[in-house]
Amino acid sequence: MAQPESTYPSTFSEWNAAFLSYENVISSNSDELKLEATIKLGGQLHRAPKHLLLLTVPILVRILEDLPGASGPLQEAAACCLKRVICDNEDHELATLVCEPRTVASLVSILSRSDGRCQKYLIKCLWGAACNALGVISSHVDFIRPVAEAGVIPLYAELLRGTEQLGWEIAEDVFCVLAVVEANAVEIVQHLVRILREDNAEARAAAADVLWDLSSYKHSISVIHNSGAIPILVQLLGDQNTDVRENVSGAIAQLSYRGVNRSALADAGAIPCLIEMLQDESEELRDNAGESLMNFAEDPIHHERLSEAFAMPAFQNMQERMVHIRAADHHMVRSLRHMSIEQLTRDPVLD
Template sequence: MDSLIDQSGRREKLNLNWEDAFRLYEHSIACENEVLRVQATIKLARMSKHAPETILERSVPILVQLLTSPISDLNPSIHEASAYCLKCIACEYQGRLALLIGESGAVPSILRLLLHSEGSLQRTLLKCLRNLVTFAERNRIIVFRSGGLEIVVSMLNACPDGLESYLLEILSALALSREVRRRAIFTSGGVRFLIESARRGRMLSRRRAAQAIGLLGLVKSARPTLVASGAIQALLELLQVGDASTKLVAGNALGVISSHVDYIRPVAQAGAIPLYVELLQGPEPMGKEIAEDVFCILAIVEENAVIIAEHLVRILQGDNAGAKAAAADVLWDLSGYKHLQHILRNSNAIPILVELLQDQNVNVREKVSGAIAQLSYNEADRVALADSGAIPVLINMLQDELEDLRDNAAETLVNFSEDPLLRDRISSVVDSPAFHSMQIRLMQIRASDVHVASSLRNISIEHLTGDPSLN
């Protein structure tokens, strides 16, 4: 094996005969010389990044066999060399070899050795386990069903020196499995350590932990445990210091937690709103969607809505077209909240929206016109819109080449036509095809809504409670 690699592990020539190399490795393992077996296995690990996939596939059963041998039969150094080699191989070929290692029976042996090891062997075993669960999803289930979650949490509770980061990385990967998340709630310290894994270690691992927290937060009964364990603070920290992908995951996870009425105020009071403003202004479309959804949740509380409206108005006055469209989209949603209508009027949003009806960006005009259409259902907002000069702009928009803009303008003008104070000001367009078509459409929608409401009123309590499946 000495001819295959030098002491520094540099890449060998491409004309290396890998079949001869593998036969030499098999011969080394079969001999009685334990030192030679250890050396050959370490050299195989160093060469793994250059070896063909088929060679590594054939090596896995040999390495797993070495790993599964009783400790009393072999010096622990061969276990460490085998775990080290499997750790290196698991990183290669897009996780296919990691899955092969997991399905070859390595996991139970690694967990068994963990319980009776210490020092460098224990560290190497944890690194190997980390790579197995990182590069192959199926291995997470294998580890969990082999009792790995309990072992990892137990070791974390014991606070092993210098090993906590590996254990937290393993836990964050395991927690992406639904089975593990269900069990984590009932495992002593499981949720607490999941939160800790979102706060420490490599960003990839922290992102996985944040994703797992969000998935666990979908279970309503799990949210109190998450919040009590510090999930809000951990996710907010990731929103501040994470890379672009991590911020998206953390923002989404925190949004899941904030959807519970008990946590709307704590999330906002912890400083979430400015961080979601950054997402709204960022380049990621998904970030804008997440921020919009969370703002619609947080704005249920009036004091939050005031702060959110101030930020949205500031964005609308800026130069970022994408952010302006997103801010108008949020206002579109919030304008449907009856308890916020006075807040939006007081925020100076309406004259700014009217001005943006003539913005050069089509997406901005579309979102703004939609928000204005929604605002026009309220009498006080209609007056504010008219006073801000919206009517002539909306009349001109009836001729716009974009259907959505024409529809939004027509919807607003139909609502104006039903207001005795404003009806005369839009008399010039009541006979236009766009106006007339929208008027008929709205009449049909309202008639349908009345019918549905009437049907619901006729459903008695007995109808609902008489079905055993609803009890």
């Protein structure tokens, strides 16, 4: 959005006067004046004092919440300003304000009613909020539980139901951090299972992708098993959408490393589906299916059920690849064991 030339306040009192002037304009009934003032604000935000940025965020959110239908110029200008506040600042206090569930809830709600550039700005706002949230949480692990208890998990689950890939990535990043706490993982997986049952193929693919990530968490494996997700995942191996099948097969491959999950997968009918996938056109599907079947083949309980797969070239290729990968991993471990502490910590630049 093009910004008109503006002179910047230079003193504390001038900035306060400028903010009060903006606040008065926003309280008026003139959309034209509101738009002009908001555009001017956008050009001054990068120099504004922090205390005024903290006061500005709620005003911008209120402008967006008043969105009647399709987003207009005023809402677009407000979204642009909000994006600049959220994405161009790394201040801890601003990050905390932006990550408040009330703010996130408003942004998610407004996103579904916006369009055009306004919608793109809001997606970037949510991305910035997520990055700030992850930064705050990563810096202070004690924040994970309060953040979840404040109700953000359902809000980010809504992003998975959206149509924007960036929204899915935002939710995935947040969920992967929050799921470090087992109680959060339980709630997250419950939302993902509900989405997997819905008609939205893109949302199903996004939810399966998050489950794929969470399947690598030690405590999340039992959480996923107990959630009833496994029969749904097996059913979705036959989904018409390739992205759904690829992400679901990836999650199943990860889950198949645990015996209790292999039994649940076999009981749900996964093995015949995975054998059939060895002939799929998608290389990723073939690889994921082959990885799962390798885990079943090495399990005495399920070995005999894979007789059909043993003669298939795709399965034989996967066996050879897994042998090479495991041999390389074993060699790396042995090499590291023989390296001295001095070798591991030596800086080659200083040699």
